[in-house]
Amino acid sequence: MENNIKFNKRGEKFLSFMKKYGYYIFAGLIIVAITLTVVLTTTSKGSDLNIDTTPPTEEVDAYALKFDLPLADCSILKVYSSDKLIFNDTLGWFETHHGLDLVSAKSSDVLAAAEGKVTEIYTSDLEGTVVVIEHNEVYTSKYASLNSDVAVKVGDTVKRGQKIGTTSASAKNEVNSGAHLHFELFMDENEVNPADYLNIEEK
Ligand SMILES: [Zn+2]
Missing domain, CATH: 1.20.5 (Single alpha-helices involved in coiled-coils or other helix-helix interfaces)
Known part of the structure; x- marks a missing residue:
């Protein structure tokens, strides 16, 4: 108890x-x-x-791409002009010029302005033989008035400065300019003045 x-x-x-x-x-x-x-x-x-x-993935600025001259020792034959009309002595009238006409006394070799991938090759009456290179998701360069025997094919990866063709007078709307390169540059699919991206002086 x-x-x-x-x-x-x-x-x-x-x-x-x-x-x-x-x-x-x-x-x-x-x-x-x-x-x-x-x-x-x-x-x-x-x-x-x-x-x-x-390692942490590095941010790449696709807009910061630099371009080299597509012709060695070249000078400007005709400037880019998207708003002012300039005279086309082949067609005999004033018009806008959506590229930069370049000529070189030293070489007719046309070079890739930067590394990239060939996305298009074609020949048309007005532009002659054309090579288009995509550089990244931002820039595309276009090389017109080339000889038809281009040095690249669609899908090729090209290095900066690699020969892609030679200049000619194949662009019928600029035939009086003689053998030259008609060079165009696009940023986000809008054309830009190539001279703003190339280290070149007007002669
Ligand atoms: Zn031109």
Whole structure:
């Protein structure tokens, strides 16, 4: 009997203890659980960072592409003019000129103005033989009035300065200009003045 009473008294003491401090014990356990979770998560993230050795991908500015002269030692035969009319001595009238006519006394080799991929080759009456090179998702260059025996084919990857063909007078709307290169440049599919992108002086 005495033992039972002692036990009951202990039980009562335990219950009253839990009534008083149970909340704090429970809260303490939750804090310990949260701390453990945070520590374990942080540790595993840290080890992930240590394992991942791939370098961060560098942002490439496609607009920052530089262009080289498509003809060695060339001078401008006719400037680009999208708004002012300039005289076309072949056709005998004034018109806009959507490219830059270049001529070189030294070489007739036409060179890729930058690295890229040949996307189009065609021959038309007005433009003669044409090679189109896509450089990136921004720029496209077009080389017109070439000889028909071009040095590249569609799908070729070309290096900057690689020979793609030779100049001729194949563009019938500029035949009186003689053998030359009619060069066009497009940025985001809009034509731009190639002279703004080439290091060239007007002669
Ligand atoms: Zn031209």
